[in-house]
Amino acid sequence: xxxxxxxxxxxxxxxxxxxxxxxxxxxxxxxxxxxxxxxxxxxxxxxxxxxxxxxxxxxxxxxxxxxxxxxxxxxxxxxxxxxxxxxxxxxxxxxxxxxxxxxxxxxxxxxxxxxxxxxxxxxxxxxxxxxxxxxxxxxxxxxxxxxxxxxxxxxxxxxxxxxxxxxxxxxxxxxxxxxxxxxxxxxxxxxxxxxxxxxxxxxxxxxxxxxxxxxxxxxxxxxxxxxxxxxxxxxxxxxxxxxxxxxxxxxxxxxxxxxxxxxxxxxxxxxxxxxxxxxxxxxxxxxxxxxxxxxxxxxxxxxxxxxxxxxxxxxxxxxxxxxxxxxxxxxxxxxxxxxxxxxxxxxxxxxxxxxxxxxxxxxxxxxxxxxxxxxxxxxxxxxxxxxxxxxxxxxxxxxxxxxxxxxxxxxxxxxxxxxxxxxxxxxxxx
Amino acid sequence: xxxxxxxxxxxxxxxxxxxxxxxxxxxxxxxxxxxxxxxxxxxxxxxxxxxxxxxxxxxxxxxxxxxxxxxxxxxxxxxxxxxxxxxxxxxxxxxxxxxxxxxxxxxxxxxxxxxxxxxxxxxxxxxxxxxxxxxxxxxxxxxxxxxxxxxxxxxxxxxxxxxxxxx
Numbered sequence: 179x180x181x182x183x184x185x186x187x188x189x190x191x192x193x194x195x196x197x198x199x200x201x202x203x204x205x206x207x208x209x210x211x212x213x214x215x216x217x218x219x220x221x222x223x224x225x226x227x228x229x230x231x232x233x234x235x236x237x238x239x240x241x242x243x244x245x246x247x248x249x250x251x252x253x254x255x256x257x258x259x260x261x262x263x264x265x266x267x268x269x270x271x272x273x274x275x276x277x278x279x280x281x282x283x284x285x286x287x288x289x290x291x292x293x294x295x296x297x298x299x300x301x302x303x304x305x306x307x308x309x310x311x312x313x314x315x316x317x318x319x320x321x322x323x324x325x326x327x328x329x330x331x332x333x334x335x336x337x338x339x340x341x342x343x344x345x346x347x348x349x350x351x352x353x354x355x356x357x358x359x360x361x362x363x364x365x366x367x368x369x370x371x372x373x374x375x376x377x378x379x380x381x382x383x384x385x386x387x388x389x390x391x392x393x394x395x396x397x398x399x400x401x402x403x404x405x406x407x408x409x410x411x412x413x414x415x416x417x418x419x420x421x422x423x424x425x426x427x428x429x430x431x432x433x434x435x436x437x438x439x440x441x442x443x444x445x446x447x448x449x450x451x452x453x454x455x456x457x458x459x460x461x462x463x464x465x466x467x468x469x470x471x472x473x474x475x476x477x478x479x480x481x482x483x484x485x486x487x488x489x490x491x492x493x494x495x496x497x498x499x500x501x502x503x504x505x506x507x508x509x510x511x512x513x514x515x516x517x518x519x520x521x522x523x524x525x526x527x528x529x530x531x532x533x534x535x536x537x538x539x540x541x542x543x544x545x546x547x548x549x550x551x552x553x554x555x556x557x558x559x560x561x562x563x564x565x566x567x568x569x570x571x572x573x574x575x576x577x578x579x580x581x582x583x584x585x586x587x588x589x590x591x592x593x594x595x596x597x598x599x600x601x602x603x604x605x606x607x608x
Numbered sequence: 609x610x611x612x613x614x615x616x617x618x619x620x621x622x623x624x625x626x627x628x629x630x631x632x633x634x635x636x637x638x639x640x641x642x643x644x645x646x647x648x649x650x651x652x653x654x655x656x657x658x659x660x661x662x663x664x665x666x667x668x669x670x671x672x673x674x675x676x677x678x679x680x681x682x683x684x685x686x687x688x689x690x691x692x693x694x695x696x697x698x699x700x701x702x703x704x705x706x707x708x709x710x711x712x713x714x715x716x717x718x719x720x721x722x723x724x725x726x727x728x729x730x731x732x733x734x735x736x737x738x739x740x741x742x743x744x745x746x747x748x749x750x751x752x753x754x755x756x757x758x759x760x761x762x763x764x765x766x767x768x769x770x771x772x773x774x775x
Contacts, residue, residue, distance in 0.1 A: 202749040218634035218678060226763045232771050249632065256632040308676040308699055322676040324703035325634075330763040334770065338762065339749035373619050374670040378698055407670065409698060464619050551628035551675075572621035572674055577629055579646040 180439025182345040183412050184380045187319040187436055191302045199344040199445070204336045208318075209296050210241055211305035213287050214248045215325050217260035219306060220267050222329035236271050237335035243275040243296050244268060245287040250279045250546040253554040285519025285545040288312040288401060288487035292393070293519055295427030299415035300436040304331060309487055309569065311404045315396035316423070317415030317436055319380070322404065343409045344445040345380045346371075350387035352453035357497075357603040360395030361489060361567065361587035363387070364402045365458035367450060369468030377407030379445060382438065387452055388413060393422040394493040401488050402569050405465040414438060457602060460585035463573040471590065477600045479584065481564040481576075482507075484591045485516025485543070486550045489567035492522050492529075494588040499531035501592035501603060507539030508598030514556050515540050516548045540595070552577030565600060567591050609735070610664045610690060612723045614650055618668035622680040622700065631677060636707070639679040640686030654687050661688025664727075666719045668693065672700025678707065685709040692717055692725070692732065705750045706759035713744040 181189065181196060189197045191205035212219055227234035236242060244264060252258035261279075268276045277283055277290050284290075288309055291297045299317030303310065306328045313320035323337065330338060350363065368375075381403045388396070396413045403411025413419075415435035423429040456470040484490070484498050495517060507513045515535055517523040523545055526532050532542050549556030550568040557577030558564055564576055564583045571583035584600065593603035616624075630642040644650050653659055665684070671693035672680060681703040684691065690710040694717050704711040714732050719725060723736040732741045746754070756762035 215631070215634065215677070221635060222760060225760050226767060228764075230764060230768055230771070232767060254632055260632065260634070306676055308674060310676075322699050324676055324678040324681070324699060324706055326678060326706045326759045327702065330759060330766075333763050333767055338759075338766070339752060341747055341749055373673055374695060374697070377670070377695070407673065407697060466619075551631070552623070553629050553631065570621075570623070570674060572623040574623050574627050574646050575621075579627075 179443060180441030182380070182438050182442045182444065183317065183382055183414050183436050184319050184345055184410065185342060187300055187302060188340070188342050190300065197342050199342050201342045203340055203342060204338055205302045205340060207304055207331050207335055207337060208241060208301035209243060209291070209303040210328060210331045211243045211245070211287055211291060211303065211307070211310065212328060213245050213307060214257065214260055215306045216244050216264045218325040219328045219332065220263065222326045223332050226329055226333050236273065236332045239272040239274065242273050242332065243291065244273060245277040245290050246279050246284065247286045248547045248551065249553050250284070250544065281520050283520055285521065286487045286490065286547060288397070289491065289518035289522065292316055292397065293427060293521060295423060295429040298423070298433060299419060300434060304328065304337060308404050309401050311408065311410050312397050312401040312487060314403065314410045314412040315393060315400040316419055317413060319410055319412065321410045343378055343380045345382050346376055347444040347447045348381050348383050348450065349447065350383065350385040350450045350452060352387065352451040354387070354452050354455065355604065357589040358452070358455055358457055359587060360391060360398040362455055362458040363450065363452055364399040365460050365468050365585065366455060368402065368406045368460070368466050369458070371406040373405065373464055373466040374407040376403065379408055381406065381408045381411040383411065383413045389416065392493065393418060394491040397491070398488055405569060457587060457590045457604070459590070459600065460571055462571055462582040462584065465569070465571060465585065471600065471602050474584070474600050475602060477563065477584070478598060479565040479594065479600065480511060480562040481556060481558060482511060482513045482591050482595045483516070483549060483556065483564060483566035483568060484513070484588055485518065486547065486568040487518060488569040489588050490516050490518030490522065490545070492525050494567065495522070495526045495531045496529070497588045498592040499534040501589060501606065502538040502540070502595060503534045505538055505596050507595045511595060511598040513540040513595045514549065515542045517545050519545050549576055551575070565591055565594050609724050610662055610727055612666050612719050612721050612725060613659050613663040614665045615721050616665065616667045619670045619673055620667055621674035622672055622677050623674055625672065625680040626677060626683050628675070631679065634679065636682040636686065639683040643683035643687065659687060662690065664690050664692055664725060666692050666717065669695045671696050673697040678703045681707045681709045690727065692719070705746070705753050708758045714741045715744060717741050
């Protein structure tokens with residue numbers, strides 16, 4: 179019987195010739211990523227060793243990557259102390275891949291992992307962050323786990339008792355209209371599948387639209403696969419993947435793509451034709467509450483956010499800068515921009531995007547999760563609404579349960595910044 | 609007998625269970641303070657210890673969707689609550705198993721605040737309605753972790769087995 183991508187990856191990682199959905203395996207981990215919640219992982223890790231007489235040493239320091247992004251620079255003394263504790267732990271355990279708060283190599287974990295070539299096709303990647311699904315964009319099996327589970331990975335290098343997930347094959351055909359893209363596709367798909375439609379399953383993406391999609395777009399659809407409940411979203415590696423890894427991530431060693439077998443068995447097949455797809459908006463307070471933009475146009479918003487692990491890449495900032503160049507952000511609306519990494523920040527600066535965005539009235543923040551998770555850098559006031567290119571709109575997400583978050587693409591966000599209301603970018607002149 | 613003390617709808621996210629702005633607090637001993645923090649009434653009752661350990665929260669589908677934050681499980685465990693839902697989101701369910709928060713999947717669950725429930729291994733009996741509701745058993749792969757007393761104890765056991773194997 180043929181295997182899907184996730185079955186092939188899990189067979190390899192657990193030393194078996196083949197596995198099928200439902201089997202229980204203990205895959206070896208290739209990359210173990212954490213952010214500030216490494217503070218909790220450290221606590222749990224040390225507790226595992228307590229009373230054992232075994233020295234607490236991580237299984238493979240070179241496979242652990244820690245990135246500060248959730249609260250950078252620290253918003254409180256508590257966070258600062260946690261970050262300090264993590265730095266000290268990394269030094270002691272020889273964990274060299276620590277991306278600290280820096281303007282040269284910092285950024286959001288889900289950009290740093292691909293950008294620095296930590297993730298390769300066919301790997302098992304775990305992260306203490308639900309959007310670890312992002313790295314399926316490079317053909318890896320990447321999924322979110324809790325801090326205690328990560329303590330187990332740090333101890334033994336395996337994930338215990340993983341059930342091989344079934345796979346939903348998503349075939350995407352047609353051609354995007356101008357200023358419609360990956361974000362609109364994934365929002366539409368989440369709306370169709372619902373917030374738990376892919377629960378405990380993997381979404382495997384295929385079709386000509388995916389083939390032609392740059393890595394920036396693939397990262398968007400893999401990132402948000404978890405919003406349909408998926409364990410992971412996987413784009414089987416191809417030429418785009420190899421080019422990205424060689425050119426952007428400067429990977430020199432050989433890369434072996436993992437393709438599904440022709441006879442692979444899927445739980446179901448979902449087809450999407452994007453030719454007639456309008457820009458999509460996820461309305462409060464669930465990500466699957468998705469509507470075409472025509473149904474929510476002219477909704478007034480007080481804050482617009484462009485960036486995050488979903489849409490803070492150079493292509494996203496380019497679209498926003500093109501739309502906003504020579505224009506002004508509407509009075510009464512604030513536009514906050516979070517590039518996904520320090521590298522992207524500097525590239526956007528060199529290309530003039532940041533100058534164009536700030537001239538229009540945008541505030542450029544340092545790379546990080548910022549206001550997306552409601553900690554700092556842009557909380558909402560009572561009764562306010564935000565339009566954001568981020569990935570979640572749950573009640574209270576942006577720091578205030580008495581506010582609303584609408585999700586959209588960078589093009590919609592930029593066009594809406596000019597009017598201060600939700601605006602279809604296809605109607606603008608540019 | 610377990611009493612239903614709180615009822616929530618479908619798709620309750622970890623942002624509701626444990627709002628992101630309290631995520632700098634990580635230790636299981638400190639997280640309960642922020643359980644359902646945006647519902648001041650329920651949070652207050654929890655903090656004032658007006659809710660007895662063993663009480664039940666009843667939820668709809670996809671309870672615990674969203675972030676992988678373990679605080680969402682540890683904050684509820686701190687009060688000794690049991691969660692009954694029509695379905696759970698994957699990471700939350702795994703975190704609950706790992707930390708020892710009792711979670712029971714009951715696909716056709718019907719219960720309201722104040723109902724008394726009898727929690728049996730294969731079914732939940734709602735004394736208020738007289739109806740039985742079948743329980744979906746946890747995947748067997750998870751049971752080993754529960755049997756060991758949680759993931760820390762399970763990992764320790766596996767670590768010691770490995771250490772013994774090397775000798």
